[in-house]
Amino acid sequence: MSEDVQAPVIALRDVSRVYGEGEAAVRALRGVDLTIGRGEFVAIMGPSGSGKSTAMNIIGALDTPTGGSYRFLGADVGGFDRNQRALLRRDYLGFVFQGFNLLARTPAVENVELPLIYKGVGRAERRERAINTLKRVGLGHRLDKEPSQLSGGEQQRVAIARAIASEPEVLLADEPTGNLDTARSVEIMKLISRLNDEEGLTVIMVTHEPDMAEYAKRIVQFKDGLIEADAPNDTIRKPDMEQPDVR
Amino acid sequence: MFAETVRQALQAILRNAMRSFLTILGVIIGVAAVITMVTIGRGSSDKIEADVSKLGTNLLIIRRGAGMGPPSAGRSAPSFTLKDVEAIKAQIPGVLAAAPSNTSSVTLIYGNENHQTTVTGTDNDFLIARDWDIALGREFFSSEVSGGKTVCILGATARRKLFGGGDPVDQTLRTEKFSCKVIGVLEAKGASSFGQDQDDTVLMPIKAFMRRIAGDQDVSSIYVAARPGASTDKVKSDIDALLRERRRIEPGEEDNFSVMDTKEIASMLTSVTGVMTGLLSAVAGVSLLVGGIGIMNIMLVSVTERTREIGIRLAIGATERQVLTQFLVEAIVLSLIGGLIGIGLGLVLGYVGSNYMRIPFSPDWTITIIAFVFSAFIGIVFGFFPARRAARLDPIEALRHE
Numbered sequence: 001m002s003e004d005v006q007a008p009v010i011a012l013r014d015v016s017r018v019y020g021e022g023e024a025a026v027r028a029l030r031g032v033d034l035t036i037g038r039g040e041f042v043a044i045m046g047p048s049g050s051g052k053s054t055a056m057n058i059i060g061a062l063d064t065p066t067g068g069s070y071r072f073l074g075a076d077v078g079g080f081d082r083n084q085r086a087l088l089r090r091d092y093l094g095f096v097f098q099g100f101n102l103l104a105r106t107p108a109v110e111n112v113e114l115p116l117i118y119k120g121v122g123r124a125e126r127r128e129r130a131i132n133t134l135k136r137v138g139l140g141h142r143l144d145k146e147p148s149q150l151s152g153g154e155q156q157r158v159a160i161a162r163a164i165a166s167e168p169e170v171l172l173a174d175e176p177t178g179n180l181d182t183a184r185s186v187e188i189m190k191l192i193s194r195l196n197d198e199e200g201l202t203v204i205m206v207t208h209e210p211d212m213a214e215y216a217k218r219i220v221q222f223k224d225g226l227i228e229a230d231a232p233n234d235t236i237r238k239p240d241m242e243q244p245d246v247r
Numbered sequence: 248m249f250a251e252t253v254r255q256a257l258q259a260i261l262r263n264a265m266r267s268f269l270t271i272l273g274v275i276i277g278v279a280a281v282i283t284m285v286t287i288g289r290g291s292s293d294k295i296e297a298d299v300s301k302l303g304t305n306l307l308i309i310r311r312g313a314g315m316g317p318p319s320a321g322r323s324a325p326s327f328t329l330k331d332v333e334a335i336k337a338q339i340p341g342v343l344a345a346a347p348s349n350t351s352s353v354t355l356i357y358g359n360e361n362h363q364t365t366v367t368g369t370d371n372d373f374l375i376a377r378d379w380d381i382a383l384g385r386e387f388f389s390s391e392v393s394g395g396k397t398v399c400i401l402g403a404t405a406r407r408k409l410f411g412g413g414d415p416v417d418q419t420l421r422t423e424k425f426s427c428k429v430i431g432v433l434e435a436k437g438a439s440s441f442g443q444d445q446d447d448t449v450l451m452p453i454k455a456f457m458r459r460i461a462g463d464q465d466v467s468s469i470y471v472a473a474r475p476g477a478s479t480d481k482v483k484s485d486i487d488a489l490l491r492e493r494r495r496i497e498p499g500e501e502d503n504f505s506v507m508d509t510k511e512i513a514s515m516l517t518s519v520t521g522v523m524t525g526l527l528s529a530v531a532g533v534s535l536l537v538g539g540i541g542i543m544n545i546m547l548v549s550v551t552e553r554t555r556e557i558g559i560r561l562a563i564g565a566t567e568r569q570v571l572t573q574f575l576v577e578a579i580v581l582s583l584i585g586g587l588i589g590i591g592l593g594l595v596l597g598y599v600g601s602n603y604m605r606i607p608f609s610p611d612w613t614i615t616i617i618a619f620v621f622s623a624f625i626g627i628v629f630g631f632f633p634a635r636r637a638a639r640l641d642p643i644e645a646l647r648h649e
Contacts, residue, residue: 062562062642083566090564101559101646105262115563117251162563 001088004074009169009202010036010059015068016225017054028054030225031068038169041196041203043213043233046222053174055222056206060093060172061085073169090118094163098175100155102147108134108158109143115166133161137191153184160191164201171195173205177212189215256577260584270545271585273538274625278586278618280531282593283600285614288524290597290606292517297607299513305343305473306376307483309490309506324503326465329453331493335469336372339485341477346372347453347466355409355449356421362408365448368456369470376470384416384431387452391430395454399427402448403435425459427451437605479508535625538585543629546578550637557637558645571638578630579623586622590615 017029029051036042046052057063058070061077062085070077072088080088089095094115102111112130121129134143137157147155156176163171173192177185193215195201207213214233221229260267311324329347336345349368354361367373370392374381381400391398399420406415415429436445457464473482483506490504507515550557560570594610601608 057643060562083568086561086564086566089562090566093564095562097646101555101562103556103559114560117255118560118563118565118569123251166564 001073001075001084001091007071007074008035008037009040009073010034010204011069011071012055012058012065013069013071015055015058015065015070017051017058017063018066027225029058029065032225032227034220034227034230036170036202036204038202039196039200041193041215041217042205043216043219044204044206044222045208045210045213045219046228047208049224050222051225052206052222054225056172056174056204059170059204060095061088090115090166092169094166094168094171096156096159096163096171096173096176098178100147100152100159100179102155102158102162104148105146107144107146108139108150108161111147111158112162112165114162119166130161130165133165134158136164137161151184152180153187156180156184156188157191160188160195164195168201170202170204173203175207176205177207177209185209185212252572252576253580255573256580259577260581266545267581267584270542271538271581271588273541274535274582274585274622275538275589275592277531277535277538278589278622279593279596280534281528281618282590282610282615283596284524284527284531286594286597286608286610287600287604287606288520288527289609289611290601290604291520291524293609294606295516295520296513299509299516305475305477305479306509307471307473307479307486307506308512309469309471309486309504311467311504313502313505325494326467327469327490327504328464328466331490332466332469334489334493335471335486338489339482341473341482341485342471343474343477344372344375344470344472346370346376346470348373348468348470349453349456349461349466351456351460353422353449353460355405355427357409357415357418360409362405364402364405364408366456366460367448367450368453368460369450370453372472373450373470376472379436380434381431382434383414384429386431392452392454395452395458397425397427397455397459398430398451400431400433400450401429402433402450403446404444405447405449406432408447483508535621539582539625539629542578542582542585542625543633546574546630546633547636550574550633553637554640554645554648557640558642558648561640561642562646567638571634574634574637575627575630578634579626582622582626582630583619586619589622590618593618 012032012034015029015032015034016027019026019028032051032055034055044052044055054063058065061072061080064080064085065078068078072092077085077088102108103114109127109130112133113126116126116129131140131143134140137160139154139157139161142150142154145154147158150158156179160171160176171192176192177188180188189212192203192205196203196217203216205212205216213219216233219229219231219233220227309327311326313324327347332345332347336342346369350365352363353366354363371386373379374386382403384400386400387398390396401409401415409415409420410418415432418429420427420429433446433448433450453466471482471486473479486506487502490506491502494503496502557570560573565573594615597610598608
C-alpha cells in the first residue's frame with residue numbers, strides 16, 4: 001500500500017452501507033464523514049443499531065462501504081480486494097474484541113505471535129517480540145499460560161498485546177471492557193490510554209459505557225446511521241489519575 | 248514460512264489427538280490393506296516360482312481338457328489310459344519317465360488313529376518325474392505295479408499322523424474298503440504353493456487304485472520327465488502329436504488335452520495369485536477412498552467448529568491463501584501420517600502373514616511409495632474443499648459465530 005504520511009490516518013467521506021436490496025434494504029450508514037488523525041484516541045458511542053459497529057467494521061477493513069470513500073493514509077480502501085484488505089489489517093491495524101477472541105489451548109505468547117507469523121517474521125525474532133509485547137502489557141510472568149488459565153482482564157491484555165505486537169498504526173477496540181468487571185475495565189482502559197499517550201498509538205474504541213468513553217480524547221456519537229455529535233472530551237483523564245466515580 | 252505452516256498443522260492435529268487418529272483410521276486401514284495384499288501376493292508368486300523351479304525344468308504334466316483352467320474344466324474330455332502312458336514311454340525318444348496319476352481323498356486307519364489324506368495311484372516313474380526319494384523302506388516292485396497289489400508308500404505327514412515316531416514299514420493300514428501294507432516312506436518335501444502340504448499323501452500302484460478306489464480304468468493325468476539334454480519342446484510336441492493320433496483328433500480340431508511344462512505351470516499358478524492380489528487390492532483401494540471421504544468429513548466439521556478461530560485469523564491479517572494453505576497442509580499432514588502408519592502396519596501384517604503362510608516376505612517398495620504419495624494426494628483432494636470453505640469465510644460472520 002502506498003501511504004501518504006501527510007494524509008489523515010482515517011478519512012471517511014459520505015460513507016454509506018446498505019444491507020440487502022429493494023424494500024428490505026437496511027441502511028446502516030447514511031453518509032458518514034469522519035477524519036481521524038495520528039495519535040488520536042476516539043470513542044465511538046451510540047445505541048445499538050446506530051451504525052457504530054458497521055462503521056467500525058468498515059474502518060477495520062472487514063467490510064466495504066456501498067457508497068462514499070474510505071481513505072487510509074491516503075490510500076483508497078474502497079478499491080481494495082479481499083487480499084489487499086487482509087494486508088491492510090495485517091500491517092496497519094490491530095483488533096481488540098469484547099470477547100477477547102484468543103485461540104483456545106494456545107499459550108499467551110503464541111497468541112501474540114500469530115500476526116507476526118502471517119507477516120513472515122522469523123521464529124526467534126517473533127518469539128522475542130511477542131515476549132516484549134507481553135511485558136509491555138504487564139504479563140511478562142504469564143507467557144506460557146493458556147487462555148483458560150488466565151482471568152478475563154489478563155486475557156484482554158493478551159489480546160491487546162496481540163493487536164500491538166506488529167506495531168500497527170491504529171488500534172481498533174470493540175467494546176474492550178464489555179466482558180469485564182469494573183476494576184478490570186479500569187485496568188484495561190488505563191493500559192489503552194497509556195499506549196495512546198506514551199507510544200502515540202491511534203486508538204478507536206466502540207463503547208456504550210460513558211465511564212469508559214471518558215478515557216478517550218474525542219467522542220463521536222452515532223445515531224440512526226449518522227454522526228450526531230463529534231467533540232473533544234472535556235474531561236480528559238490520564239491513566240495515572242484517580243479511578244473515575246463508578247457506581 | 249512453509250515449515251511454519253507444517254508446524255502449526257501438527258500442533259492443530261496434536262491438540263485433538265484422538266479425533267485426528269479416528270480421522271485417519273480409514274486411510275491407515277486402506278493403505279495397510281493394500282500393502283499387506285501386495286506383499287503377500289508377491290510372496291506367493293515368489294514361492295510358486297521357487298516351487299515350480301524345484302520341480303525341475305524337464306517335467307511335463309499332461310491333463311485332460313484344453314487350456315489351463317481348473318481340473319473340472321477337463322471333465323467332459325475323455326481321460327487317458329494306461330496304454331497312453333506306455334505309448335509315451337515307448338514311442339517318444341526323449342522321455343525318461345512317464346507316470347499315470349490319479350488322486351482321491353481317502354481316510355486311512357491305523358490302530359486308534361485315522362487320517363484323511365490324498366491317495367495317488369501311480370508307479371515308480373512318478374518318483375523319477377517328481378524327483379522324489381524314498382526315505383525309508385523301498386519303492387514298488389514291478390510285480391506289485393503290474394499286479395495292482397495294495398501296498399502303500401507314505402508321505403512324511405501321513406506317516407507322522409498315523410504312526411507318530413514309530414516305524415510304519417510292514418505295518419498294515421485300513422480303509423473302509425481295503426487294507427494296505429506300508430512298504431516305504433517318502434522324503435519330506437514341505438508345503439507347496441498355496442500352503443498345501445505335499446507330504447500329506449499316500450502313493451499306491453495305479454492298478455490297485457483303479458480297482459479299489461476309482462472303479463474304472465481312467466488315468467486323469469500323466470507326469471512325464473524328459474531325459475537330461477533332451478529338448479523339452481521337442482518332447483512336448485511329440486507327445487502332442489502322439490496323443491492327437493491316439494485320441495483320434497482330426498487335423499484342425501482343437502486338443503482335448505494339454506501338455507504343460509513347468510514354465511507354463513508357474514505362469515498359470517502365478518496368474519491366479521495375480522488376479523487374487525489385484526482383486527483384493529482393488530477392495531483395499533476402495534477403503535482408501537472411503538478413508539479420504541472420512542478426512543473430508545472431519546475437515547468440514549473442523550472448519551465449522553473453528554469458524555471463530557478462522558475469523559480471528561482473518562481479522563488479524565491472515566490472507567485467504569494463508570488460511571487455505573493452513574487447512575490444506577493440515578489435511579495433507581493428517582493423511583500422510585495415516586499413510587505412514589498404514590505402511591508400517593501393512594509391512595508388519597505382510598511379514599506376519601508371510602511367516603504364517605510360509606512364503607517369502609517380499610514387500611514391494613514401488614507400491615509402498617505409491618501408497619505414500621497417494622495418501623498425500625487424498626489429503627489434497629479431500630482437504631481442498633473444506634480448506635477453500637475456511638478461506639472464503641466472511642471475517643465478520645466468522646467472528647460472530649459461537
